[in-house]
Amino acid sequence: YEPAGGPVVEIVLDGPGKNALGTQLLVSTREALDAAGGRPVLLRGEGDSFSAGLDLREVASLDPKGMTRFLGDLAALLATLWRYPGPTVAAVNGHAIAGGCLVALACDVAVGTSAPKARIGLNEGALDLRFPPTVLRMVRARLTPSAASEVLLGAGLHTPADALRLGLVDRLAEDPVAVAREILAVRAALPSGAYAATKASLRTGVFEESPEDAHRFLADVIPVWTGDALRARLAAFLGR
Numbered sequence: 309y310e311p312a313g314g315p316v317v318e319i320v321l322d323g324p325g326k327n328a329l330g331t332q333l334l335v336s337t338r339e340a341l342d343a344a345g346g347r348p349v350l351l352r353g354e355g356d357s358f359s360a361g362l363d364l365r366e367v368a369s370l371d372p373k374g375m376t377r378f379l380g381d382l383a384a385l386l387a388t389l390w391r392y393p394g395p396t397v398a399a400v401n402g403h404a405i406a407g408g409c410l411v412a413l414a415c416d417v418a419v420g421t422s423a424p425k426a427r428i429g430l431n432e433g434a435l436d437l438r439f440p441p442t443v444l445r446m447v448r449a450r451l452t453p454s455a456a457s458e459v460l461l462g463a464g465l466h467t468p469a470d471a472l473r474l475g476l477v478d479r480l481a482e483d484p485v486a487v488a489r490e491i492l493a494v495r496a497a498l499p500s501g502a503y504a505a506t507k508a509s510l511r512t513g514v515f516e517e518s519p520e521d522a523h524r525f526l527a528d529v530i531p532v533w534t535g536d537a538l539r540a541r542l543a544a545f546l547g548r
Contacts, residue, residue: 360408398412
């Protein structure tokens with residue numbers, strides 16, 4: 309669509325399991341960002357959820373090689389969104405859980421639904437899933453130290469009001485898509501060069517990682533993510 313400030317690209321998270329982030333959705337969303345070419349982006353979920361998080365059924369099925377590729381696809385999407393030069397606004401129109409919450413945090417602004425039944429949070433720790441150092445840096449860059457501690461160590465899911473208090477969303481609205489469009493229209497009218505340069509300066513150093521550090525993290529975490537204990541935990545979680 310095209311507000312007064314210029315054309316805006318709308319990217320929709322649309323997939324099974326409340327827009328769960330499986331390989332196909334991770335890759336297609338990153339490709340859509342690449343194709344947007346720096347134009348302002350509105351990111352929303354299809355239906356009544358933003359994203360319920362990683363596709364745990366896919367996670368539970370992966371061998372070490374597949375898990376390495378999957379985590380790489382997740383990291384690539386978050387890094388692309390974090391570094392995107394143009395304005396990005398997430399319309400968090402429902403649940404934004406775990407990986408879904410990370411996608412919202414990677415945007416410049418997140419507008420959350422005020423619907424009281426929606427839940428937003430980073431509950432990976434409750435499933436014994438470790439965050440990559442790059443993701444931890446992103447969360448620390450977006451939240452205050454006390455909020456990051458509550459969100460990451462508490463590993464809970466929060467009401468919209470608590471999500472706003474913690475900084476997981478920046479605003480609440482009955483119609484987050486409409487409000488997100490309003491915010492994006494204002495930012496789309498700003499000079500794109502200054503916006504991109506300022507954003508790059510603010511966000512530098514978060515997703516920069518040496519090959520050695522990346523290899524070290526994967527060597528530690530892949531056995532956990534593909535181990536019998538996690539598979540049993542995921543099976544119990546999915547069977548609830």
